[in-house]
Amino acid sequence: MSTDPSSPSLLLVLGIVVLVGSIFFIRRIGRDGQLPYPPGPRGSILVGNAYQMxxxxxxxxxSDWGGKYGALTFVTIFNSPMVVINSAAAITDLLEKRSTIYGTRPQMYMLNELMGCxxxxxxxxxxxxxxxxxxKMLQKELNSKAVASYKDxxxxxxxxxxxxxxxxxxxFMTLIQLNAAAIAMKFIYGYTVDYDHDSFMKTIEDVAVANRDASGLWLCDYYPILRLMPSWLPGGSFKRKGHSFKTELDKLNDIPHDWVKEQMANNRSTSCFSSRQLSARSLDKEEEDIVKFVSTGLYAGAQDTVATVITTFVLIMSLYPDVQRxxxxxxxxxxxRDRLPNVGDFVKxxxxxxxxxxxxxxRWAPPVPLAVSHLATADDAYGGYHIxxxxxxxxxxxxxxxxPAEFPDPFTFNPERHLLSTATSATNTQKKLPLDPYDFVFGFGRRACPGATFGRTLxxxxxxxxxxxxxxxxxxDEDGNEIEPRIEFDSGVVSHLLPFDCQIKPRQDAIHLIDESS
Incomplete structure (x- = not known):
């Protein structure tokens, strides 16, 4: 073997030494401390639990791991530790009460640096x-008073x-998706979506494809030495892919933002989130960049999740006719029966x-099944374990x-579990309410979603x-027999129902309400 420090073979050996050394080092943190790591599935020396993900x-x-190992499940992805939190108490204790430690995000090289996020x-x-x-900008535009102004x-x-x-x-699935997009585009950019042919919607579809392709494990996130590899070398293709993903994501940032600026320059703009921020005062490049990123974040946070929940609601209504009635x-x-519901009904x-x-x-189908990850910024101890x-x-x-300990018969759709009722027992005590999904589906601590009121209203x-x-x-079917709908979700950050069939017909006395809504 050559001893030339620049030879590929020696670099490979050094890389393996660094890799194995880092793995043993990170594992020794827990062993040498007073507390052990939380339990978890046994992994391999070289890749940890990566092959089990x-x-x-x-x-x-x-969830299966949670049933076996408890509230916290510890795994390593290559050389990086990860804890899956499977209990309400642990989520509240760590992400809410200790937000000074757990209030930030992991900084992944592919996503943050190569893709520009x-x-x-x-x-x-x-x-x-x-x-x-x-x-500050989001809370100003999404507080209860501001949301009420968007009712029309x-x-x-x-x-x-x-x-x-x-x-x-x-x-119905396409129409629900377009409607959620139309509301987001109107609120954020003052743009009216064409349900039939819309260039912005085509751009957004392309970005969605890029996001799906970018998900998964990237070695460059775990081994910094790989980031030095030129993109033209075999194995350096992740850099080319990252820049390709960034090109698509930049479209989502730039195209609608530039459109608003053009409308404003030609005195054709309407009042919307973007135009209000851009016209509030003279902005420098950094401040305008902030407006652009917040606008994109608002769209991404509102459109996809709302559409997913409404589509799930349609499926549930077909499955549970008694609930629908x-x-x-x-x-x-x-x-x-003489008018349609309005935002005022929600406020009441x-x-x-x-x-x-x-x-x-x-609860039945949370739109983001795994909340966006948090990061431990300091050593911590919880439940007798070292994090x-x-x-x-x-x-x-x-x-x-x-x-099932929180929600008995959890796979059955039952709204009544969220209603306060009085027990009929001799003690006449009130039944305990289950956990409130609102406390968990909108994020935690300083990273909680500021658009929760907007989302709930919509x-x-x-x-x-x-x-x-x-x-x-x-x-x-053709013989009049009911067709059981397929109930299957994809595995993205936002989990979407895969296409299913149902029947949607106007209620007998509701056609005039639909006609009069125009």
Missing amino acids: PGTEPWKTY KYSVFNVASEHPRFRAYR MMQTEVHLLLRKLQSRPEK RAQAEVDAVVG GEMKYIEALIKETL PKGTVMVPNIWGLMHD LFLTMTSILSTFDISKAR
Whole structure:
């Protein structure tokens, strides 16, 4: 073997030494301390548990691990520690009460550096000045008073969805996706989406494909030495891929932002999130960049998750007709049959069963089954275990929402579990309410979603409007027999239902409501 320090063979040996040494070092942190690591599946010396990481629906595997190892499951991905959190108490204790330790994000080389997402709303480090600027801007535009001012826009777009569903019910999944996009684009950019042919929507679809391709494990995230590899060398293709992904993501940042600026320059802009921020005062390049990133983050956070929840709601209504009838009865009783629901109905809070229905939808199929990861910025101890600095913390929301100890019969859709009821026992004591999904699906601590009120309002308005005007049932074959819908989700960060069939028909006395909504 050559002793030339630049020879490939020697570099390979040095790389292996660094790799194995780093693995043993990180494992010694726990062994030499007073407390052990949390338990977890046994991994290999060279790659840790990387080969055991599930490729599809990882939240289910993590739940199985939680049942075996407890609230915290410790694994290593190559040379990096990760803890999956499978209990409500641990999530609250660590991510809420100790947010000074766990309030930031992992900084992954592929995502943050090569793909250019280092300063995105979701990934920016909590210590960075941009984080505060983002939160301040979002809280100003998404507080309860501000959301109330968007009611006319929301109602107009939801009414358009009703008319589209009446004319093209077989396209319900596409129409729901477009409606959520239309509301987000109108609110953020003042842009009106064309449901048939829209260039912005094509761009967004391309970005979504890039995001799916970019997900997964990248060695450059775990072994910094690989980042020195030129992109033209075999094995350096990750750099070319990263730059390709960045090109697509830049389109999502730049194209709608530049469109708003052009509209403003030509005095054609309407009041929207972007135009309000850009016209508030003279902005330098950094400040304008902040507006652009917040706008993109708002779109990404609102459009996909809302569409996913509404699509899931349609599936559930076809599966549980008794739930649908009870929900419709409540909407009819509170709203009547001479108008459609509005945002004011949500503010009044008179539809308790609908509120329980929304919570149960979020519990039954949380749109983000694994909440965006947090990072331990210091050594910590919890539950008799050592959590080393640099550990990636993964909250398993799906697992928590399907924990039979928290939600008996968790795979059955039952809104009543969220309603306060009085026991009929001799003690006449109140039954204990289950965990509130709202406390877990919108994030934690300083990283909690500032758009929770906007999202809840839009879910209420869309669901009650559909319930008021349509009956949803299982599809039928040529002989009139019911077709059981496929219930299958993909494994993205936002978990989408795969296409399924159902039947959507206007309620007998609701056609005039749909016609009058235009």
